[in-house]
Amino acid sequence: DMNARLGENVKLNSRYTKLIIVNKHRHKKQREHEIMALGRRHAEIMTEHASPITIGDLFEADVNGQLPHIVVLQGAAGIGKTLTAKKIMLDWANEELYQNRFDYVFYINCREINFVREQRSVEDWILKNCPDQNAPTKEILMTPEKLLFIIDGFDELKKVVLLQSYLIITTRPIALEKLGQCLKDERYAEILGFSEDERKEYFYKFFGNKEQTRKAFNFVKDNEMLFTMCFVPLVCWIICTVLKQQMEAGEDLAQTSSTITGVYMCYLESLLKGHSSTSKQQVQGNLKGLCSLAADGIWRKNILFEEEDIKKHGLDKPDSLFLNENIFQKGIDCECVYTFIHLSFQEFFAALFYVLEKEETVENSETAIQPVEKLFEKCEKSRTDLMLTVRFLFGLLNKKRMEEMEKKLSCKIAPKIKNNLLTRVKEKLSLSLFKYDMLPFDEDTTILYFEHFHCLYEIGETEFVQSAMSHLSELKLLHHTFTKMDQIVLQFCIKNCCKLESVYLDTCTFLTEDLNKNSPGPSKRSHW
Numbered sequence: 001d002m003n004a005r006l007g008e009n010v011k012l013n014s015r016y017t018k019l020i021i022v023n024k025h026r027h028k029k030q031r032e033h034e035i036m037a038l039g040r041r042h043a044e045i046m047t048e049h050a051s052p053i054t055i056g057d058l059f060e061a062d063v064n065g066q067l068p069h070i071v072v073l074q075g076a077a078g079i080g081k082t083l084t085a086k087k088i089m090l091d092w093a094n095e096e097l098y099q100n101r102f103d104y105v106f107y108i109n110c111r112e113i114n115f116v117r118e119q120r121s122v123e124d125w126i127l128k129n130c131p132d133q134n135a136p137t138k139e140i141l142m143t144p145e146k147l148l149f150i151i152d153g154f155d156e157l158k159k160v161v162l163l164q165s166y167l168i169i170t171t172r173p174i175a176l177e178k179l180g181q182c183l184k185d186e187r188y189a190e191i192l193g194f195s196e197d198e199r200k201e202y203f204y205k206f207f208g209n210k211e212q213t214r215k216a217f218n219f220v221k222d223n224e225m226l227f228t229m230c231f232v233p234l235v236c237w238i239i240c241t242v243l244k245q246q247m248e249a250g251e252d253l254a255q256t257s258s259t260i261t262g263v264y265m266c267y268l269e270s271l272l273k274g275h276s277s278t279s280k281q282q283v284q285g286n287l288k289g290l291c292s293l294a295a296d297g298i299w300r301k302n303i304l305f306e307e308e309d310i311k312k313h314g315l316d317k318p319d320s321l322f323l324n325e326n327i328f329q330k331g332i333d334c335e336c337v338y339t340f341i342h343l344s345f346q347e348f349f350a351a352l353f354y355v356l357e358k359e360e361t362v363e364n365s366e367t368a369i370q371p372v373e374k375l376f377e378k379c380e381k382s383r384t385d386l387m388l389t390v391r392f393l394f395g396l397l398n399k400k401r402m403e404e405m406e407k408k409l410s411c412k413i414a415p416k417i418k419n420n421l422l423t424r425v426k427e428k429l430s431l432s433l434f435k436y437d438m439l440p441f442d443e444d445t446t447i448l449y450f451e452h453f454h455c456l457y458e459i460g461e462t463e464f465v466q467s468a469m470s471h472l473s474e475l476k477l478l479h480h481t482f483t484k485m486d487q488i489v490l491q492f493c494i495k496n497c498c499k500l501e502s503v504y505l506d507t508c509t510f511l512t513e514d515l516n517k518n519s520p521g522p523s524k525r526s527h528w
Helices: 034-045 081-093 110-114 122-128 137-141 173-180 196-207 210-222 224-229 233-248 260-275 280-300 307-312 343-355 372-381 384-396 399-408 417-431 443-459 462-468 484-495
Strands: 020-024 070-074 104-109 147-152 166-171 187-193 328-330 338-340 474-478 502-506 509-511 525-527
Touching (some): 020 034, 034 187, 070 173, 081 104, 081 147, 081 166, 104 110, 104 122, 122 137, 166 173, 196 210, 196 233, 210 224, 210 233, 224 484, 233 260, 260 343, 260 384, 260 399, 280 307, 280 343, 343 384, 372 417, 384 399, 384 443, 417 443, 417 462, 443 474
Parallel strands (some): 070 166, 070 187
Antiparallel strands (some): 020 187, 328 338
């Protein structure tokens, strides 16, 4: 399990929890950050009559009787694509899956392909991924119809490698258009994360101890926002990790934040507790280096880093705090590459880069990092992948959280950035969502501007939110499907909109997920 702490061996079957997988049509253009789009898709599927499929169904005939040769298994970062790929390998090896269909199954990590300089044949890749170096490769290749290759992480692939056999290709949505140009007659399936029952099962598998499980699960279940976020397996793991550490330290679980920023801060602080003897200067230097690396990568759309990148940001020193932690680490299958354990951690540290006070020095021309004003501008105009970074930025500027950062991380916070944020969000709320008669509103526009509400929820500071919405007397929302998380955010913002006199809803849908079911199915849907 890649999500186990370093040095901790966790068997895949002891931690693996079934995920919701559904058939999916060809990808439409993404109009929001992939994690946020996933949340919307997850909620919508739970209201439809869609039947989930299993990994054993991936190569079954479709409604037209066609048998696929290629299955594209898509999903957002952290949703469980790699874990599912390895579960397929394990079940096949244990003679529990595809026994009459495939004689051989090979797992290929796209990161490894990227960092192989010389050209390699299919035979080379078979030998590389086969425990028997004397395997009869020529004989194996004579029956391609009995071979399955699992290509994991197509979105990370910098070369095009296609094999003439059965394929399962995992990818994030960002690479679907590129992938579609290479394929024909492929089947698409999508991983949607955990249902409520599966979330509960994951908690039991993670904690083991019944009393800890009951205490942790009941706490999260009572916190609607935390529980909703747990449909993403990686976020569920982070929340479980933070709660377990708090219980073992005898701390009050009530201090766990209900925002994603707060949960990530708790995780970072728990890691730094193990370095209490480290000097403040060393913590500051390491943290700033990690943040600049993260921001540089976000602007370059880069999630894989080589030794040269590490050195450029000052993280190559022997005393670096983060290279051996469960935040940023060497690849398991390819040790010449570093990566954050999850894309959202890179986005979190990229946001932290803008929050930390900078030294009065000339900007490093070798990086692609843009000023914070450009971050907002690009997010609103073209780069929806920056949405979560902006949301984290708001969350980090909560007054109490800034005080904790200065105390626990020994870092100074940039003094002007919070006022700049307040000014900007006031302008955007005035010029966009609330000028109903002046702008051509559609679903995409509303999603973009409702993101300002999520940012206000993330900062969670009453005075700031009330100031940002102080000029609003009328709220108009159009063409929007409200997930459970959206509804929590809307309730929070309306409560803090002191001069609000009326709320106007037009063509809006409020989804109520039936979380007591193990699979997608019909549930309540309110229309306005």
